[in-house]
Amino acid sequence: MTDNKYRTDFPIFENHPCVYLDSAATAQRPACVIEAEKEFYEKMNANPLRGLYDLSVKATDAYERARQEVASFIGAGSPEEIIFTRNTTESLNLVAYSYAMNFLKPGDEIVTTVMEHHSNMLPWRAAAEKTGAKLLYLEPDEEGNFTDDEIMTKINDRTGLVAIGHVSNVLGCENPVRKIADRAHRYGAVVVVDGAQSAPHMKVDINDLGADFFAFSGHKLMGPMGIGALYGKKDLLEKMPPFLSGGEMIESVSLKGVTYADIPHKFEAGTVNAAGAVAMAAAIKYIQNIGFDEIRSIEDRLCEKLFEGLSRSSHIHIQGSKDPKKHNGIVSFIMDDVHPHDIASILDADGIYIRAGHHCAQPLMEYLKVQSTARASVYLYNDERDIAEFTEKILNVRRWLGLES
Amino acid sequence: MSLESVYGQVLNEHNLHPFHKGETEGATMMLEGKNPSCGDDIFLSLKVGEDGTIEDGSFQGSGCAISQASVDIMLDLVIGEKKERALELCSEFMNMIQGKATPEEIEDLDEAGALKDISHMPARVKCAVLGWHTMEEMLK
Numbered sequence: 001m002t003d004n005k006y007r008t009d010f011p012i013f014e015n016h017p018c019v020y021l022d023s024a025a026t027a028q029r030p031a032c033v034i035e036a037e038k039e040f041y042e043k044m045n046a047n048p049l050r051g052l053y054d055l056s057v058k059a060t061d062a063y064e065r066a067r068q069e070v071a072s073f074i075g076a077g078s079p080e081e082i083i084f085t086r087n088t089t090e091s092l093n094l095v096a097y098s099y100a101m102n103f104l105k106p107g108d109e110i111v112t113t114v115m116e117h118h119s120n121m122l123p124w125r126a127a128a129e130k131t132g133a134k135l136l137y138l139e140p141d142e143e144g145n146f147t148d149d150e151i152m153t154k155i156n157d158r159t160g161l162v163a164i165g166h167v168s169n170v171l172g173c174e175n176p177v178r179k180i181a182d183r184a185h186r187y188g189a190v191v192v193v194d195g196a197q198s199a200p201h202m203k204v205d206i207n208d209l210g211a212d213f214f215a216f217s218g219h220k221l222m223g224p225m226g227i228g229a230l231y232g233k234k235d236l237l238e239k240m241p242p243f244l245s246g247g248e249m250i251e252s253v254s255l256k257g258v259t260y261a262d263i264p265h266k267f268e269a270g271t272v273n274a275a276g277a278v279a280m281a282a283a284i285k286y287i288q289n290i291g292f293d294e295i296r297s298i299e300d301r302l303c304e305k306l307f308e309g310l311s312r313s314s315h316i317h318i319q320g321s322k323d324p325k326k327h328n329g330i331v332s333f334i335m336d337d338v339h340p341h342d343i344a345s346i347l348d349a350d351g352i353y354i355r356a357g358h359h360c361a362q363p364l365m366e367y368l369k370v371q372s373t374a375r376a377s378v379y380l381y382n383d384e385r386d387i388a389e390f391t392e393k394i395l396n397v398r399r400w401l402g403l404e405s
Numbered sequence: 406m407s408l409e410s411v412y413g414q415v416l417n418e419h420n421l422h423p424f425h426k427g428e429t430e431g432a433t434m435m436l437e438g439k440n441p442s443c444g445d446d447i448f449l450s451l452k453v454g455e456d457g458t459i460e461d462g463s464f465q466g467s468g469c470a471i472s473q474a475s476v477d478i479m480l481d482l483v484i485g486e487k488k489e490r491a492l493e494l495c496s497e498f499m500n501m502i503q504g505k506a507t508p509e510e511i512e513d514l515d516e517a518g519a520l521k522d523i524s525h526m527p528a529r530v531k532c533a534v535l536g537w538h539t540m541e542e543m544l545k
Contacts, residue, residue, distance in 0.1 A: 339469035
């Protein structure tokens with residue numbers, strides 16, 4: 001029996017019993033989310049935003065209601081500031097291609113950090129190459145904290161754009177986005193926040209954060225894969241050219257010219273993933289019904305157990321803060337003389353699933369002086385039995401490899 | 406698949422005490438092999454004589470137990486052999502990892518046959534073939 005009353009909401013655990021500790025890669029979905037996607041196709045499927053008949057109007061309404069849900073989830077003033085994308089990566093690329101590449105100029109500086117996921121690093125590198133702007137990286141201490149000095153020195157009157165992850169997908173630490181945004185705004189720079197790892201776990205208010213853009217994915221917050229969102233401040237979105245062009249994003253086209261649709265549709269070329277958006281909204285409602293206080297308390301308790309369990313081996317070294325409460329459900333670690341891939345394979349034999357590798361954050365690995373790490377991440381459906389099983393079986397890993405008898 | 410069939414004595418022994426880790430004096434070929442999915446990389450060095458005999462060889466770099474043991478076993482097998490024989494072993498090994506090798510081929514692979522159950526671990530195939538693939542590139 002599980003001690004977690006939400007676990008039975010997730011069909012995967014019945015169909016494929018396992019210890020799932022890879023929610024930072026993708027979350028599992030509750031039945032209500034799967035049902036919402038199914039319901040869209042069964043009851044309101046038509047191409048939204050252009051049909052002139054009842055069913056298409058239904059589909060459009062459902063899609064636009066989902067946009068409202070997403071907007072209120074992160075405190076956006078108006079639904080038109082929410083653009084549906086495929087995922088965080090696409091959201092960040094949209095900002096890089098439509099904003100940075102058009103509004104930054106040689107001599108400007110783009111500031112990001114060494115702990116970013118590649119998807120919040122490579123688009124900025126491309127934008128820097130294209131515009132002649134310079135790319136700078138904020139460097140944290142080993143627990144993942146940025147000193148005031150680091151922030152003050154690197155963000156200055158040359159800064160045109162700051163791109164920062166809200167929560168690190170490796171260290172689990174929450175970055176001081178507000179402080180960084182305040183500094184950036186003093187110099188008129190635009191602030192882009194990668195919220196992939198924060199939106200599923202904490203109440204996000206883009207106004208409190210000072211974000212001009214906020215990107216996140218549906219699949220990490222229990223929504224479907226292939227749907228994500230980008231919040232952008234209205235005045236910025238309005239002056240940006242479209243990212244992709246084609247159908248559903250124009251007002252009129254002649255052979256001589258084109259007038260683009262208003263935001264947000266200007267940025268949603270082609271047939272949209274309406275069913276995905278509707279199911280993402282269902283995931284948001286599921287989260288809101290439980291509440292972030294409850295989610296946080298489950299995750300904190302599990303993280304504490306993870307720390308306790310992992311500290312039973314002197315060969316295991318947790319990366320980042322020593323305080324489990326500062327990990328936001330993400331615990332990366334290394335084990336002496338053992339490659340993380342071997343850890344993951346050995347645990348896999350017991351149906352325990354963790355992530356191992358560089359977590360799409362190779363520059364951070366280099367910075368931490370590790371080749372790669374193992375990562376266990378929890379979400380609201382994990383229970384203490386998951387953690388007990390994981391922390392017990394991990395003690396056998398070195399024995400399997402002949403390092404201990 | 407049981408863990409014993411992969412993380413057995415042969416693999417652990419070669420991983421913990423690799424015989425060929427280090428440098429090769431007078432190496433005639435050197436190539437870096439990378440496994441982008443896990444960030445592993447190895448530097449393989451071979452000393453190939455004028456008659457095409459692999460006289461010596463070694464590897465450097467770090468990686469998981471499977472990639473390290475696999476390359477060490479490989480060097481055990483190919484040192485002293487002609488290039489053609491090394492390439493033949495390579496193709497047998499690739500067959501084995503894809504689950505396509507005949508019992509005779511696995512027999513021919515000697516200690517490397519200890520890695521045959523990797524064919525049931527798709528996520529680790531790249532680790533097992535890293536060294537072999539690198540050698541193949543060098544000798545072809």
